[in-house]
Amino acid sequence: MNAVFQFLIDALSLGSIYACIALGIALIFGVMNLVNLAHGELIMVTGYTLLLTHGLPLPLRIIIAITAGVLAGILMDKLAFRFIRGAKPATLMIVSFGIAYLLQNLAILFIGSQARAVALPSWVSARISVGGIGVSPLDLVTVLVTVLLLAGMGLVLYRTPIGRQMRAASEDFTMARLVGVKSDRVISTAFALAGFLAAVAGILLIAKTGTVTPTMGLAPLLAGVVATVIGGSGNLKAAVYGAYLFGALTVAIQAALPTDLVAFRDAVAFALVILVLIVRPQGLFIRRAVAERV
Amino acid sequence: MSEQRLEANGICVEFDGVRALHEATVEVRRGEIMGLIGPNGAGKTTLVNAISGYQNFSRGRVTIDGVDASSWTAPARARGGVVRTFQAVRVFRELTVRENIELGAIGVGSSSASGTALADELMEMLDLHSQADVAAGNLSYGYQRRLGIARSLAAKPQYLLLDEPAAGLSEEESVVMSHVLRDIRDEFGCGMLLIEHDMPLVMGICDRITVLNFGEILATGTPAEIRNNRSVVEAYLGSEVTNA
Numbered sequence: 395m396n397a398v399f400q401f402l403i404d405a406l407s408l409g410s411i412y413a414c415i416a417l418g419i420a421l422i423f424g425v426m427n428l429v430n431l432a433h434g435e436l437i438m439v440t441g442y443t444l445l446l447t448h449g450l451p452l453p454l455r456i457i458i459a460i461t462a463g464v465l466a467g468i469l470m471d472k473l474a475f476r477f478i479r480g481a482k483p484a485t486l487m488i489v490s491f492g493i494a495y496l497l498q499n500l501a502i503l504f505i506g507s508q509a510r511a512v513a514l515p516s517w518v519s520a521r522i523s524v525g526g527i528g529v530s531p532l533d534l535v536t537v538l539v540t541v542l543l544l545a546g547m548g549l550v551l552y553r554t555p556i557g558r559q560m561r562a563a564s565e566d567f568t569m570a571r572l573v574g575v576k577s578d579r580v581i582s583t584a585f586a587l588a589g590f591l592a593a594v595a596g597i598l599l600i601a602k603t604g605t606v607t608p609t610m611g612l613a614p615l616l617a618g619v620v621a622t623v624i625g626g627s628g629n630l631k632a633a634v635y636g637a638y639l640f641g642a643l644t645v646a647i648q649a650a651l652p653t654d655l656v657a658f659r660d661a662v663a664f665a666l667v668i669l670v671l672i673v674r675p676q677g678l679f680i681r682r683a684v685a686e687r688v
Numbered sequence: 689m690s691e692q693r694l695e696a697n698g699i700c701v702e703f704d705g706v707r708a709l710h711e712a713t714v715e716v717r718r719g720e721i722m723g724l725i726g727p728n729g730a731g732k733t734t735l736v737n738a739i740s741g742y743q744n745f746s747r748g749r750v751t752i753d754g755v756d757a758s759s760w761t762a763p764a765r766a767r768g769g770v771v772r773t774f775q776a777v778r779v780f781r782e783l784t785v786r787e788n789i790e791l792g793a794i795g796v797g798s799s800s801a802s803g804t805a806l807a808d809e810l811m812e813m814l815d816l817h818s819q820a821d822v823a824a825g826n827l828s829y830g831y832q833r834r835l836g837i838a839r840s841l842a843a844k845p846q847y848l849l850l851d852e853p854a855a856g857l858s859e860e861e862s863v864v865m866s867h868v869l870r871d872i873r874d875e876f877g878c879g880m881l882l883i884e885h886d887m888p889l890v891m892g893i894c895d896r897i898t899v900l901n902f903g904e905i906l907a908t909g910t911p912a913e914i915r916n917n918r919s920v921v922e923a924y925l926g927s928e929v930t931n932a
């Protein structure tokens with residue numbers, strides 16, 4: 395019972411973090427066909443902001459760090475991608491790779507390449523007992539925050555004019571422009587939302603690990619990209635489902651593998667991803683083939 | 689003279705040296721339905737593409753209410769009041785019927801509230817009300833076509849270019865479509881350029897008709913004039929339509 399509950403909490407909490415990252419990646423892929431390899435650096439920027447605001451009250455640090463993540467997202471578009479609108483997906487991706495590399499090296503240059511510990515309140519790493527079952531408050535906070543955040547994103551996407559425009563643009567960008575959707579505004583909003591989601595996910599990740607490094611965005615980026623691919627590229631809901639599935643899968647593999655094989659957790663997970671791509675290249679949660687979008 | 693009308697003047701288009709349109713001239717006045725007919729390959733869609741900004745032309749000009757729009761992009765012409773539909777229906781499949789229509793309205797800067805009201809009005813007019821919250825991808829073909837037109841109308845066009853709105857529709861659906869088009873003209877007062885192969889529909893609702901053949905304008909006139917035009921009959925219509 396305890397083990398099952400622990401598995402559910404772990405799977406939900408990891409899946410939720412992945413979902414925040416994957417949704418951001420899918421939003422940007424949807425509106426501009428960009429697989430943003432610099433998405434992980436939004437997390438990194440958030441992380442270092444949290445580090446550098448050391449000494450301020452925690453709520454203020456969180457607000458500043460999230461603001462930094464959002465600004466980083468908007469600036470990425472305004473300073474780089476805006477100038478190559480309509481470029482081929484491969485070009486866009488290589489530019490994003492360059493941005494990722496640049497930001498990582500700026501972090502190394504100004505702050506250093508070593509992992510730095512981020513001071514956080516002690517409850518973050520505590521464990522409490524709920525009805526005889528030990529849980530970490532952080533896991534509960536993670537699940538609560540991300541589920542609320544995803545629900546909020548759902549409201550933005552499905553209940554507001556800009557959300558409607560973003561969904562239209564991610565389905566058929568050309569047609570969306572034709573009916574008068576302003577592409578710059580939609581893309582800017584997508585970057586801001588992606589930055590926001592990445593920042594929240596980043597803070598929760600840092601609360602788990604307690605450290606920041608210049609390359610800390612890489613693993614979450616990979617998980618997010620994998621989640622969008624197995625869910626179905628270019629579809630926002632499918633990306634979220636894919637993230638929860640990949641989160642559960644990762645946790646399940648970790649629990650199932652013998653201790654000395656846990657190091658190969660990612661290898662097993664990615665082997666399963668390859669299998670999914672062979673069997674259902676359009677993604678698990680896409681009904682129709684949307685090949686022409688990709 | 690040139691106010692209140694959409695004009696394409698002396699449009700020439702070549703594809704790799706092959707002449708697709710030569711000196712094609714067509715004019716749509718506000719509040720009229722102008723039919724654009726001609727055999728397959730005559731250049732009808734190319735002409736609509738040129739007018740709406742999807743096709744560059746080597747010579748000629750497009751004016752909207754007297755303003756030269758030849759160099760405008762397609763979205764700019766749409767903002768300028770020239771909105772088109774496509775032969776292939778391109779509704780947003782993941783969005784509901786209502787969302788599709790509202791998107792057309794919000795895109796041109798209508799407020800959310802007026803967009804909602806307009807969407808209601810359009811759904812009523814095009815008989816889409818019962819499907820308001822259905823994802824557009826789940827609609828039947830006939831409904832998708834009407835939705836495409838409703839979304840175009842939400843942009844409150846001065847001129848609406850319709851590329852075969854009745855193609856693939858059953859006979860009854862086609863009759864419904866002709867009523868819809870007439871209602872649109874009467875209630876919105878916009879000018880319409882209608883490409884259509886369905887002759888009874890074209891002859892029934894068009895105020896004037898332009899005939900294209902091999903990229904050139906063969907004739908322009910009222911349905912009665914076109915029906916009795918010898919060269920049109922020889923080139924295209926055939927005897928069965930003259931008896932219609």
